[in-house]
Amino acid sequence: MKYTDSEDRRKAPNGGKTIKSRLLRVIGSADTGQVAALLDGLWASGRFVVQRAPRCGLIMCTVSDPFDTPFHLGEVLVSQAEVRCDGQPGCGVVCGDAPEQALLLAAVEAAELRGCAEMLASVGDAVRRLEQTKQEHAARLSRLAAATRVRFDSMKKERVDFDSLGESCE
Amino acid sequence: MGYVAVKGGAAAIENAEQFSMIRRAGGASELLKPDQIREQLHFAVDRVMSEGSLYAPELAALAFKQSAGDTLEAAFILRSYRTTLPRLGYGAPMNTDDMRPIRRISAAFKDIPGGQLLGPTPDYTLRLLDFDLQDESPDHTRRMMARLFKDTESIDPLPERFPKVVDMLRREGLLVPRPSAGGNDDRLVDITRQALTFPAPRSAQLQTLARGETGGMLALAYSNMRGYGSVHPVIGELRVGYLPLRYPNPVTGEVETVGDMLVTEAEVISRIGETDGPARFSLGYGLCFGHNETKAIAMAVLDRAVATGEPATPSEDQEFVLTHVDGIESMGFCNHYKLPHYVTFQSELDRLRNIQAGQSKREEIRS
Numbered sequence: 001m002k003y004t005d006s007e008d009r010r011k012a013p014n015g016g017k018t019i020k021s022r023l024l025r026v027i028g029s030a031d032t033g034q035v036a037a038l039l040d041g042l043w044a045s046g047r048f049v050v051q052r053a054p055r056c057g058l059i060m061c062t063v064s065d066p067f068d069t070p071f072h073l074g075e076v077l078v079s080q081a082e083v084r085c086d087g088q089p090g091c092g093v094v095c096g097d098a099p100e101q102a103l104l105l106a107a108v109e110a111a112e113l114r115g116c117a118e119m120l121a122s123v124g125d126a127v128r129r130l131e132q133t134k135q136e137h138a139a140r141l142s143r144l145a146a147a148t149r150v151r152f153d154s155m156k157k158e159r160v161d162f163d164s165l166g167e168s169c170e
Numbered sequence: 171m172g173y174v175a176v177k178g179g180a181a182a183i184e185n186a187e188q189f190s191m192i193r194r195a196g197g198a199s200e201l202l203k204p205d206q207i208r209e210q211l212h213f214a215v216d217r218v219m220s221e222g223s224l225y226a227p228e229l230a231a232l233a234f235k236q237s238a239g240d241t242l243e244a245a246f247i248l249r250s251y252r253t254t255l256p257r258l259g260y261g262a263p264m265n266t267d268d269m270r271p272i273r274r275i276s277a278a279f280k281d282i283p284g285g286q287l288l289g290p291t292p293d294y295t296l297r298l299l300d301f302d303l304q305d306e307s308p309d310h311t312r313r314m315m316a317r318l319f320k321d322t323e324s325i326d327p328l329p330e331r332f333p334k335v336v337d338m339l340r341r342e343g344l345l346v347p348r349p350s351a352g353g354n355d356d357r358l359v360d361i362t363r364q365a366l367t368f369p370a371p372r373s374a375q376l377q378t379l380a381r382g383e384t385g386g387m388l389a390l391a392y393s394n395m396r397g398y399g400s401v402h403p404v405i406g407e408l409r410v411g412y413l414p415l416r417y418p419n420p421v422t423g424e425v426e427t428v429g430d431m432l433v434t435e436a437e438v439i440s441r442i443g444e445t446d447g448p449a450r451f452s453l454g455y456g457l458c459f460g461h462n463e464t465k466a467i468a469m470a471v472l473d474r475a476v477a478t479g480e481p482a483t484p485s486e487d488q489e490f491v492l493t494h495v496d497g498i499e500s501m502g503f504c505n506h507y508k509l510p511h512y513v514t515f516q517s518e519l520d521r522l523r524n525i526q527a528g529q530s531k532r533e534e535i536r537s
C-alpha cells in the first residue's frame with residue numbers, strides 16, 4: 001500500500017532522505033552494542049510498542065537477464081520487525097539475521113511517519129558517524145579496485161567505436 | 171522371499187555422529203569460528219550460498235564448519251534450513267546494470283569504457299605453494315594492508331556503475347534479440363514452488379542453473395567447449411560486484427534497498443546465432459551468488475548450449491542439463507545407494523542363484 005498523508009512529514013533536510021533510508025544504507029556497519037544502545041534510548045520514551053517481534057524470513061531475489069527476461073536468482077535471508085510509535089506502524093527489513101537492526105529500523109520509520117523526528121536526534125548522530133565510516137571504507141576499497149585497472153602498452157592502438165555506450169575509446 | 175521388518179542401529183548412529191564430531195573438532199588445533207571461515211574461506215562460503223540457493227554468509231560459514239568442509243553437504247544443510255523459514259515476499263526486479271563492480275574484465279575487447287579491472291583475483295599469479303602462510307602473522311598482514319591503502323590514496327575511486335560491453339554489440343545489431351531456449355516462453359516461474367516441466371521457460375532454466383553445482387555444471391560445459399557441442403565462448407564481460415536487494419516496505423509500499431549481495435555475472439558471446447534474419451552473435455548468460463567465476467562462465471556456456479535448435483549432445487539438451495546440475499539432488503541420489511538395499515539385493519541374489527541352478531541342470535541333462 002502507498003502512503004500519502006505522511007509523506008510530507010517524513011521529508012528530511014538531508015537531500016530529502018529520511019533518517020530511516022539513510023540508516024538502512026549504513027546499519028550493516030553498526031555493531032550490536034551501538035544498535036542496542038540506540039534502541040534503549042528510543043524505548044525509554046515509552047511511546048513505542050513492538051507490534052511484531054523480529055523474525056527471520058526469505059526474500060526471493062528477482063533479476064533480469066540481458067534480454068530483459070526476469071528470473072529468480074535465489075533467496076536472501078532477511079530480518080523483519082514491526083513497531084508502533086503512538087499507534088503509527090513502522091516496518092524494518094534488513095539483510096541477514098539481525099533482529100535488533102530490524103527493530104531499530106522499524107522504530108525509526110514509525111517515529112518519522114508519526115512526525116516525531118525530534119526523538120531521533122541520537123539516531124541521526126549515529127547515522128552521520130556511520131555514513132562517514134562507511135564512506136571512508138567504501139572509498140578505500142574502491143581505490144584498491146581502481147589500482148587493479150589495466151593499462152595496456154601496445155604497438156598499435158585498438159580502435160573500437162563505443163559511441164553507442166556514450167563513450168569513445170581509442 | 172517375504173519382507174522382514176527390522177529396526178535398530180540408533181545407538182550406533184549416535185556414536186557415529188559423535189565420532190564424526192571428534193574427527194572435525196577433536197584435534198590439537200584451535201577450533202574454527204564461523205567468522206574466520208566467512209572472512210578467510212570466502213570462496214567456499216560463496217559456493218555454499220550459491221548451491222544452497224540462499225544468500226546468508228554467516229549461516230553458510232556455519233554449515234561449512236558443520237560439514238567439515240564438504241561443500242555439497244554444507245549446501246544441503248543450508249537448503250534444509252531454508253525450508254524452515256517463511257517466504258516474506260519477492261524482491262523488486264533488478265537489473266545488473268546497478269551492480270557496483272570490484273572486478274570487471276572482457277576477453278572480447280582490450281579497451282572497454284571504464285577499463286578492465288582485475289579486482290581481487292589470483293588468476294594471474296603462479297600456482298605455487300606459499301609456505302609463508304604456514305605461519306602468517308596478523309601484524310605483517312596489517313602492515314601490508316596499511317601500506318597498500320597508503321599507496322592507493324591518490325587514486326580516484328571507481329564510479330558506481332559501468333556501461334556493459336554487450337550493450338554495444340546489441341545496439342549495433344550484432345546480437346541475437348533473445349535466445350531460443352524455452353521458445354518464447356517469458357513466464358516468470360519459481361522452481362521452488364512449481365515443478366520443472368520441459369521445455370522449461372527461460373526463467374526456470376536460469377533459476378535452475380543459478381543454484382546448480384559448480385563441478386557438475388563445469389563438467390557439462392567443458393564437454394561442450396571441448397567439442398561435444400558447438401559453443402566456443404568469448405567472454406564479453408565478466409563482473410564480480412555488489413547488487414542491491416530491493417524490497418517493497420510492507421507499511422509504506424516504498425521500494426527500499428535492504429542490503430547488498432556479492433554476485434558474479436558472465437556474458438559469453440558465441441558463434442553466429444541460428445536466426446532466420448541477418449547473421450548475429452548469440453549470447454549466453456550466467457549469474458550466481460558470491461564470487462564464483464567458474465560457475466558463472468559454465469552457466470553462461472550451458473545457457474547458450476541449450477539454445478541450440480537441434481540438440482546433438484547431452485550439454486545441448488535442456489532437459490538433460492537442467493535435471494542433472496543440482497548438487498543436492500545428484501549427491502543425494504548417489505549417496506542413497508549407501509542406505510540398506512538388503513531386500514532388493516536379496517531378490518537379485520535369489521534370481522541369480524535360480525538362473526545358475528537352472529543352467530547346471532541343463533548342463534547335466536546335456537551331458
